[in-house]
Amino acid sequence: MATTGKAPERGATGGDAGGGRRTRPALSRTAPDRSTSGGTETDPAGAGDPGRGSPAPDTLRDVEQVIADAVALGYSVVGDNLAHGRSVATRLSQGSYKLNHAADDVTSAGQRLLKLAGDMGRVWIDLVGAVARDPDLHDALRREHPQPSPGARTGWTFTSDARGNRRVRILPYTLDMSSAPSDLACSELAIQGGSCPPITGISFTVIPAIRHVFVVVDVPASQGAGHYLGTVRAIPGNKVVGTLSLEVTA
Structure with missing residues (x-):
């Protein structure tokens, strides 16, 4: 099924510099890092004390990166739907929209919805993991709920x-x-x-x-x-x- 538009890449607003729209700098990575090696950037082998967690600056960077990934995902979803909407509108205006196209569009929308649910689930896991490594949060919980x-x-x-x-x-x-x-x-x-x-x-x-x-x-x-x-x-x-x-x- 042909489309007339292209979804903006993750990490960009999809705007045209010539049109005066503001853009964001490209992200340092294009997808969440879901490595299960158990290490951190400061301790790649995971050989440090597992009870201490990551240093606060690393945790803050992790949280900010997960949020940036979620924003990029949102732009991608919006771009995909706008592109599909433009395609449908063009075919309707040209009179080339067929009955079987409706079934294809419903299937495509369902696939996009399932993909969005999976992506948001992974982003949520990334965010929870980044926050859980915050040593300041652990200290606060120990103060509020002493053993x-x-x-x-x-x-x-x-x-x-x-x-x-x-x-x-x-x-x-x-x-x-x-x-x-x-x-x-x-x-x-x-x-x-x-x-x-x-x-x-x-x-x-x-x-x-x-x-x-x-x-x-x-x-x-x-x-x-x-x-x-x-x-x-x-x-x-x-x-x-x-x-x-x-x-x-x-």
Whole structure:
């Protein structure tokens, strides 16, 4: 079936420079890169740490390229349909349009629709893959949906408070509460690899009714920077149920 027009190539607007229409620069590639090798441009062999994902600039470039591919695909689809429409209009005006041409046109339209659905599906997969490699997105998801501690999964939750001291970061902790202690006590928090005085202002609150443990740590303003660690024991029984650690910044 003859046509009177030609679909614009992907990556161009299909406009005529002489007609004053604006054009876009040609894309660096004409189709999405759907390689399954598992590598990246910065790590082509895929030998790097698979948990870290691609660097942010590469991810941004990937997303922009997928969007450019989708735009080019849109121009191609529009161009194909305009060309076909011009062909039908020409034949109608010339009186050369036959009854069997209608069946051919319906078949051609269906084929173009199926091809468009397949192309858009691949573009969507490319876009999801590019976004999924974004390390900033992974960090945001971890902040919004933190993994529960092992203790939380057994029914107990553990929280802490450093009295608003911005120099102190109490590390997440989990304690063995299988003996159902009524209280907890902690040894002095000793600095690891240093000579600073220990931290002694540690107070636990155990709330069995809601299976929750809360610790408050008072760190002097003059406390030396470093990593501090102490042993937590159950009361009664004096059984070691875990450790408590924190970091003091300079």
